[in-house]
Amino acid sequence: MFEHYFQCPYCWEEVSMLLDPSVSQQTYVEDCEVCCNPIEVTPQFQDNELIGFNVQSIEQ
Structure with missing residues (x-):
């Protein structure tokens, strides 16, 4: 697992997420x-x- 930073498509804040490289896609x-x-x-x-x-984003 490693941490990846990206911009939220809603609020445009930089957020981080833990990603698991054991699954290719x-x-x-x-x-x-x-x-x-x-x-x-x-x-x-x-x-x-x-x-x-x-x-x-996912339309609600």
């Missing part, structure tokens, strides 16, 4: 630690290195 929803809105997170790993990272 995954998509899940996690709430922003600042504004509590749900964010769809899609990290991609290759050889335990982060090669892609995408976040997007």
Whole structure:
């Protein structure tokens, strides 16, 4: 596990998230630690290195 920083697509604050490189590609929803809105997170790993990272807002 390692910590990755990114900008929330709702409040634009910098937030951090722990990512697990043991799964090469995954998509899940996690709430922003600042504004509590749900964010769809899609990290991609290759050889335990982060090669892609995408976040997007989820329309409520």
